[in-house]
Amino acid sequence: MQAALAIIPVIALVVLGHLARRGGLIHAASWPGIEQLGYRVLFPAILLTSIYRSELSLGRLGPYLAALTLAFAVTGALALIWARRRGQTGPRSSSLFQGALRFNSLLILAVAAQGLGGQALGDLAVAFAFLIPAFNIAAIVALTLLSDGPRPAGAAARIGAEIGRNPMVLSCVAGLVLNLSGIALPAWVLSPLDWLGQGALAVGLLAVGAGIDPARCGSATRRCGWGCGCGWRCAR
Secondary structure, three states, X not given: OHHHHHHHHHXXXXXHHHHHHHOOOOOHHHHHHHHHHHHHXXXXXXXXXXXXXXXXXXXXXXXXXXXXXXXXXXXXXXXXXXXXXXXXXXXXXXXXXXHHHOOOHHHHHHHHHHHOOHHHHHHHHHHHHHHHHHHHHHXXXXXXXXXXXXXXXXXXXXXXXXXXXXXXXXXXXXHHHHHHHXXXXXXXXXXXXXXXXXXXXXXXXXXXHHOOOHHHHXXXXXXXXXXXXXHHHHHO
């Protein structure tokens, strides 16, 4: 019951964002800037502060991170096997690989913060410290190595440059460095980061709602419903 109630505020903000865009309260041209603000400033702030405050005990989180690593690797391998068996190569196989590994960290954090408390938020942030860089590395490698034609020159440099510019990766690394080094951030640094982080989930969920296209969702929902129905009948 608690988990179900935790989803209600998340849905409410997503719906509000959708109505704000469709109703013209916020012009459509403004939403890309809002999304960039969340992606490059607000969301990195909440990741950095959550990881900074987390209890990074290898005995407690070691098995957790090991399970994440195994699940991530197995999922990626199964996606590539599936693409190969279906004869999909190039961009199609890369898209399938990335789609299988992609997760919506914003929605996960929002539900966790609402229903599970600060401890869960810290544990998730530590998980994202691994998963976000791992996904970005895997996605860039897939785009580079699974592209049609010859492998582009300087692939390794391109991968490193893309990872080095990713604000999510940089914030996770900064949080880990600060946590493990024992550096104590002064209040005049930590307070602004906390204020930015407090706005991250709300702004992000509004942007998610603004990006929802009912027409496309309708066709995807029908296909998803058909697939779930077939799976349920087979399970019976």
